[in-house]
Amino acid sequence: MTGTTVVDGDRVSLRPVERDDAAFLQRSTTDPEIRIPLGAPKPQNLNQATEFIEKTVEDSDNICFIVEADDEAIGFVMVEIHDYGRPNLVYWFIPEYHGQGYGTEAAGFLVDYFFRTVECHGLQALTFEFNDASRGVLERLGFTKEGRQREAAFVDGSYVDVVQFGLLRREWDASRSD
Template sequence: MSDTTVISDDRVSLRPVERDDADLLQRSMTDPEIRIPLGSDLRNRHETTEFIEEYIEGDDNLSLVVEAEGERIGIVAAKSLTPVRPGLVYWFLPEYHGQGYGTEAVSCFVEYVFRNVDCHGVHAAAFDFNEGSRALLEGLGFTEEGRFREARFVDGSYVDVVHFGLLRREWEARQSD
């Protein structure tokens, strides 16, 4: 566990993104297994460093590296913390998919957001074809709130974007069960 860990659970820990994490972030913007389901723009290392400076280090966002088994395995983030419902973004290296790390990390992160950010709820979006992401959100209690049909051009075709939401009171009810 890093000395900058802000959240930890049985198998994952979350810590702030550092500039040394540019290579991890760049993978999300170049590896088709991550970039396509995430909808990331293709960026080189210089552009990734600028992204860290402008977006991740911005005052209105919270971005954390997810670590497991002593390795960096992904990112969780909340965009636009000032509105009523910040946007949740996350991705994990493909070699860690299907092992429960994503669910554990996103759950820890949502708990952290509700404990530290004055917001009524959080929202997230996933492409219709990204069954793993949709299942993760539904498993954490998120409700499908809408669908933007053929809203994004991804990998050669237009795809639906599915929007999910989770209210603070819904999260708290699940935690007390």
């Protein structure tokens, strides 16, 4: 843990990802409760998790944070910046913290941080049709379902639909003034 908090809430905080977080991030592709909803085809070893930090966090324009609760890492949130199209919101949390509102709170902090610091018209997020929890997070944050790609991903032995959500800056602005 770095002690460097970027966003501090009542229950969760967001801090920068450090190389020491590789073992924690490795869990995202090892634990089936995280790996399958993310669509990660295989577990990573520690070297691959370190490479992820080097390429996706350090050598990119992506905005990435470790989510902590009570000074313990419980998840990962990221806005993945592309050369084209809308940036993509990505998040996952360790299973012990599922269903308790931590995801909505942490992803909401990242969305707020993003719109306050980056000039961008909107965000998108993709989820698999079977991932009710992720869809719930997005809907609670004000994202709108924009489309569906039928059987667009092969996950855990089956083709599944990918559902796209979007949030425009003006929608985010309007939600802050309510």
